[in-house]
């Protein structure tokens with residue numbers, strides 16, 4: 001069963017070689033197997049090391065099927081759980097408009113000491129380590145840490161990343177960092193029990209973000225920067241998470257990168273996918289009472305400064321809006337491909353279907 005897989009990192013060179021050859025010469029087979037989660041035939045010399053590592057398993061006839069999702073990012077292979085994996089502790093699959101977006105916008109410098117809070121598969125830690133050299137990465141999910149460990153070895157960065165099992169900052173050594181980076185859980189949910197650990201973030205979705213903003217100050221060097229990607233409710237021009245940023249970083253220069261067109265995002269659309277959930281009624285009342293009518297998706301870059309300033313930027317790469325994403329009926333579990341925006345919509349389906357409903 002895919003849920004019980006234990007990744008075997010004994011033959012890393014052969015695994016990397018097999019993945020590279022597959023990606024280079026048979027890109028569509030790579031995508032079919034590792035992104036679409038479909039069955040496919042494989043040459044023996046590619047299949048064998050991947051089988052040994054438990055990345056794939058035999059499918060029907062002479063076909064193979066993947067146990068994991070594999071994302072190719074900047075010459076790196078990052079292994080996560082499958083999109084269709086129903087475990088509550090699923091290792092967060094990578095999406096172009098989130099984890100990979102953050103990777104492409106990292107403000108990491110050579111020799112920076114970096115802390116990656118909520119590392120998941122380790123994608124940001126790995127991309128930072130390549131540039132900076134020293135990274136500490138934490139996650140509360142042991143399964144995520146084991147995948148991050150595998151990915152660290154697969155990308156030849158074993159000695160450079162220290163992985164720590166920790167509830168946010170609880171187990172981080174007393175030291176200060178040049179950069180703290182985080183893609184934390186930020187999904188506002190009416191009922192946390194029935195949601196993935198990687199997303200579940202309380203009624204307003206900011207339960208974890210609040211703690212990171214509050215605690216990270218203690219871990220930043222005087223010139224240290226913080227990058228955090230999140231969803232946030234808000235009313236027009238009053239983004240909830242910005243109030244928190246102002247509160248905890250009153251002297252800072254903020255870059256707010258909107259990942260979606262903020263004018264078109266109505267929180268109402270967001271709510272529909274949770275209808276039928278326990279606490280749905282009281283959750284809706286909470287949002288109404290607090291005027292949380294809009295949903296924003298933002299990357300927040302925080303730089304130290306003499307006084308507070310805010311610069312808002314609209315990202316042009318992803319053209320879809322939250323309306324388009326959420327105006328969908330719940331869908332059944334099906335293969336997923338991170339290509340264009342249409343496919344991305346699928347990621348926002350009713351995940352409680354995966355977890356068996358409430």
Ligand SMILES: C[S@@+](CC[C@H](N)C(=O)[O-])C[C@H]1O[C@@H](n2cnc3c(N)ncnc32)[C@H](O)[C@@H]1O
Nearest residue numbers: 092099118119120139140141167168183185198
């Ligand atoms: C949205 S995923 C992001 C993973 C990865 N950084 C990425 O961008 O793909 C959030 C991660 O936060 C972890 N997490 C949730 N609560 C946490 C906590 N209290 N302390 C540390 N990590 C936590 C989850 O296990 C998950 O791996």
